Amino acid sequence: MVTVNISADRAPCVSKWILLLGVSASLFACAPAKPVYIPPQWQTPPKTAPAEAVKPEVQPPRVEQPIVTPPPLIKEQDLSESAPTATTPATSAGPTSGTPSRATEPQYLASMHLVDQAKASLAAGDPDNAIPPLEQAIQVDVYNGQAFFELARAWKMKDSPEKALEFANKAEMLLQDNRADLKRVYQLKAELYRELDDPAKAEYFLQQASRL
Amino acid sequence: MAKSRKTKKKKPRNFFWWKLTALALLVLALFAAGFFFYLYVEVQERFATRKWSVPARVFSAAAPIYPGLAFSLPDIKSMLDLRRYQEAVREPLHAGEYKVGQNNLLVHLREFRFPGRTIPQRQVRFSFAKDTLVKIEGDKGGIPFLELEPVEIARLFGPERESRLLISLKQAPPVLVNAVVAIEDHRFYEHPGLDWWGIVRALWADLLARRVVQGGSTITQQLVKNYFLEPERSIKRKLLEASMALVIEANYSKDEILEMYLNEIYLGQRGSVAIHGMGEAARYYFGRNVEDLTLAEAAALAGMLRAPNLYSPIKNPEAAKERRNTVLKRMLDLDQISPADYQRACAAPLSLARGGTPTKFAPYFVDYVRQQLQELYSPHDLESAGLSIYTTLAPELSLAAEKAIRDGLKELEERYPKLKADAADNPLQAALIAVQPKTGAVLSLVGGRDYAESSFNRALYAQRQPGSAIKPFVYLRALDEYTPTSWLPDEPRSYSVGGKPWTPKNYNGRYQGQVTFRTALEQSLNAATVSLAMAVGVDKIIPTLRSLGVTSPLKPYPSLALGAFEVTPMELTGAYATLDNDGQKPHLLSLKEVVTEAGEKQQQRHVEMVSVTSAAKCFIITNILEGVVEEGTATILKTLGVDFPCAGKTGTTSDYRDSWFVGYTTDLLVLVWVGFDDNRSTHLSGAQGAARIWARFVNNIRPWINAQSFRVPPGVVERYVCAETGMLATQSCPAKKLEYFLADKVPSAYCTAHGGN
Numbered sequence: 001m002v003t004v005n006i007s008a009d010r011a012p013c014v015s016k017w018i019l020l021l022g023v024s025a026s027l028f029a030c031a032p033a034k035p036v037y038i039p040p041q042w043q044t045p046p047k048t049a050p051a052e053a054v055k056p057e058v059q060p061p062r063v064e065q066p067i068v069t070p071p072p073l074i075k076e077q078d079l080s081e082s083a084p085t086a087t088t089p090a091t092s093a094g095p096t097s098g099t100p101s102r103a104t105e106p107q108y109l110a111s112m113h114l115v116d117q118a119k120a121s122l123a124a125g126d127p128d129n130a131i132p133p134l135e136q137a138i139q140v141d142v143y144n145g146q147a148f149f150e151l152a153r154a155w156k157m158k159d160s161p162e163k164a165l166e167f168a169n170k171a172e173m174l175l176q177d178n179r180a181d182l183k184r185v186y187q188l189k190a191e192l193y194r195e196l197d198d199p200a201k202a203e204y205f206l207q208q209a210s211r212l
Numbered sequence: 213m214a215k216s217r218k219t220k221k222k223k224p225r226n227f228f229w230w231k232l233t234a235l236a237l238l239v240l241a242l243f244a245a246g247f248f249f250y251l252y253v254e255v256q257e258r259f260a261t262r263k264w265s266v267p268a269r270v271f272s273a274a275a276p277i278y279p280g281l282a283f284s285l286p287d288i289k290s291m292l293d294l295r296r297y298q299e300a301v302r303e304p305l306h307a308g309e310y311k312v313g314q315n316n317l318l319v320h321l322r323e324f325r326f327p328g329r330t331i332p333q334r335q336v337r338f339s340f341a342k343d344t345l346v347k348i349e350g351d352k353g354g355i356p357f358l359e360l361e362p363v364e365i366a367r368l369f370g371p372e373r374e375s376r377l378l379i380s381l382k383q384a385p386p387v388l389v390n391a392v393v394a395i396e397d398h399r400f401y402e403h404p405g406l407d408w409w410g411i412v413r414a415l416w417a418d419l420l421a422r423r424v425v426q427g428g429s430t431i432t433q434q435l436v437k438n439y440f441l442e443p444e445r446s447i448k449r450k451l452l453e454a455s456m457a458l459v460i461e462a463n464y465s466k467d468e469i470l471e472m473y474l475n476e477i478y479l480g481q482r483g484s485v486a487i488h489g490m491g492e493a494a495r496y497y498f499g500r501n502v503e504d505l506t507l508a509e510a511a512a513l514a515g516m517l518r519a520p521n522l523y524s525p526i527k528n529p530e531a532a533k534e535r536r537n538t539v540l541k542r543m544l545d546l547d548q549i550s551p552a553d554y555q556r557a558c559a560a561p562l563s564l565a566r567g568g569t570p571t572k573f574a575p576y577f578v579d580y581v582r583q584q585l586q587e588l589y590s591p592h593d594l595e596s597a598g599l600s601i602y603t604t605l606a607p608e609l610s611l612a613a614e615k616a617i618r619d620g621l622k623e624l625e626e627r628y629p630k631l632k633a634d635a636a637d638n639p640l641q642a643a644l645i646a647v648q649p650k651t652g653a654v655l656s657l658v659g660g661r662d663y664a665e666s667s668f669n670r671a672l673y674a675q676r677q678p679g680s681a682i683k684p685f686v687y688l689r690a691l692d693e694y695t696p697t698s699w700l701p702d703e704p705r706s707y708s709v710g711g712k713p714w715t716p717k718n719y720n721g722r723y724q725g726q727v728t729f730r731t732a733l734e735q736s737l738n739a740a741t742v743s744l745a746m747a748v749g750v751d752k753i754i755p756t757l758r759s760l761g762v763t764s765p766l767k768p769y770p771s772l773a774l775g776a777f778e779v780t781p782m783e784l785t786g787a788y789a790t791l792d793n794d795g796q797k798p799h800l801l802s803l804k805e806v807v808t809e810a811g812e813k814q815q816q817r818h819v820e821m822v823s824v825t826s827a828a829k830c831f832i833i834t835n836i837l838e839g840v841v842e843e844g845t846a847t848i849l850k851t852l853g854v855d856f857p858c859a860g861k862t863g864t865t866s867d868y869r870d871s872w873f874v875g876y877t878t879d880l881l882v883l884v885w886v887g888f889d890d891n892r893s894t895h896l897s898g899a900q901g902a903a904r905i906w907a908r909f910v911n912n913i914r915p916w917i918n919a920q921s922f923r924v925p926p927g928v929v930e931r932y933v934c935a936e937t938g939m940l941a942t943q944s945c946p947a948k949k950l951e952y953f954l955a956d957k958v959p960s961a962y963c964t965a966h967g968g969n
Contacts, residue, residue, distance in 0.1 A: 105280070106278055106279055106280020106281065107278070107280070107918060109278070109279075109280070109356055110276065110278030110279075110280075110356055110357040113278075113356040113357045114357060128328075129328060129329075131818060132328075132329075135651060135818065135819045136276060138650055138651055138819070139276065139648060139650070139651050139653065139879075140276050140278070140357075142648075142650040142878055142879045143878070143920075143923065151819075163820065166796060166820075166821050166822065166823060169796070169823060170794065170796065173794060173827055173925050173926060176926060
């Protein structure tokens, strides 16, 4: 990290004060209203370019942009809570039912067709027949959080909590914009940590679930 | 008195001969009984256990197809051609046929049975608009998703090299059964194994010719001949054959015998491989499952039974057609078909399936799969137990990869003639691995330029230095202490390596003084990278490399940061797959399932991954590697037509011995290596060599690439920074850019060069 030292030249008394006032005024003008902006969730860049300058973009633009202060979507104190995993999600601004654009993406639709097939097998208590279509579902749409969630459930049914947890972690990353699904992921993770004899983490995820 | 003495003398002699005759008959009967018992045991033994040696079949993955895919009509058509579909000459379509329309393709998909599920046989219509598949329609309306059946990519033959696809009698359509019985043994269901009338007829013909000229063989006798006996035409062989036929008829039903016959009978050659059985013949000659055979096709196959090579529809189509029509006439005479069916079938052309998949399809990949199988099964089981092996191979990508390597190396040799001049018996080589990082599926694996010249699988076994291609993982580890805007010294500095001084040099011999973390990786600056590695601690980078799957010996020398150790291309692929999979290292899968002939799953492999680092760190490195393509050492890709979001890293080793490029999108990762086997210099950087082949490959498979941006995961913060100072940008900064930071490493200081505090 680079350390910045500002040193003002010594000047006669009045000039010094004028200079100080001037510097303070320009600093005040430059400083953003809020120092920290954190996007809380996965974001997809909009299909039409360019994005609004206030919105965070996946692809950094290659042209100069004016500094703008994006409104924070979460409070700073949410981030300061310790979390056992690096992928601790921040709470989203409000309940959403999934990113609208995803629901029309062809790979998502095809992938969900497979997920629905698998869900029927899981409902019938047959994880062995659920896993192949779910694996195909994530092959078709690598960002389908529901497919990863159902895979986690399938492996839990097969008494493989470690495997289930890996898929649950992925689901957690991908379902940030869907509170209902995210809650189910937290609940599942809590159960998995309980099975793995980690009550602290189990309790943590139960609390995360209850906050949604 | 004299008369009675004579009578008494005759009696003992007659009685003796009668006794002798009776004894001889008894011995003969015992011998016959013993002989027939021996035959019975022989038949029971052979038929009760495995009847045939059926080689293992290796399949690619099924191809997922859904509306919205960027597949044009020619793309789908070539996928169908690869699966030996034929263009229909008339409607209605039969299974395995398609018809090209205006912006649409009508296809009658074949049934394919997987363990636990089946791709159903059905007719579908694919509709296209502007090189995109917009709709798939079946009988019941729109279809959101379907699979094209896998391609059979290999069979693992035994020494006898027989190719066979076992069928049950239920699968054989009535037209086939009738055709076979009509032409070969029309009294099959009436005689007890021997057709006495047929034998008499044949014997008479033999006597007239004074040699064996005609068979009177029933289907049962033919089965015996093919299954048990050596080919020979003699009276002795005939007698043996007849005896065994009687034994078989006594122990098995007519249907069982016919089923065995339909699976045993020889029906031609495919190169050095013999085709046995109607199941295999139906697929080979007509590209159909046996249950889908038409009357004309069934008659053609039945006609081949007498002389498969003479009546082969491939080698002698005219003779095959004539023979087919003879069979049809016979069926008509026996009232098995109507005159209308007869006319129609006689007029039908012989539509043969397209030439099969290349005899060596994806040979390096098949070798890799075979190796894994050999750890699980004996060679005998692999060659004869009729296993079905399902893999992850994407056949279209595999063909594209082989072509990219072949054409790419040729292009390099034309561009740099010295490469060819030096290469008399040791040509420039390449390897290419394509995986789906989120599942670990190995979609393509090519281990060399030409399998026929060298079957050494460089993708798996070539131990080569990765050079700069290892740098992303050094920077990955350094993210614990640094950010993309951290400053690094890029200046000549000496280090001690094994007691000797060593000074890392940049590619162009120039040093930039101070560079950002991002720039150092984008521009692949050696001096800055080594400086970073020393600051982080080389011994701390080693566990990172180990967690990513590098197994080679690693010494904690500064040169480790520049890839001065050996890895295989597969190891490096696994490491990069972790970056592309949000910090979860996927298990690279090639073998998915092994299923027995009876449909029992013996082996099943699933998607597996293990978390080794965070998604946030992987995203930041990926974002910098996108910069490598945009502004760094791989900008050549843009000039080669790569126009979708991708991240990548070039790799060049000392003296240009290895040229690497690893590039990935959200759902495809491709690694290419180029070099000489004897480790001499290629004079090619990663951009000049491997990256060109990479671009050629991805351009060839463009419809398969889902061009989407990498998503920002939780734990990553975006900030605008000054392009000059790297500090948080102020309004006075003349150039600003968006930068990403780990949530716990967000800088707080504003640009001091342009008015910040």
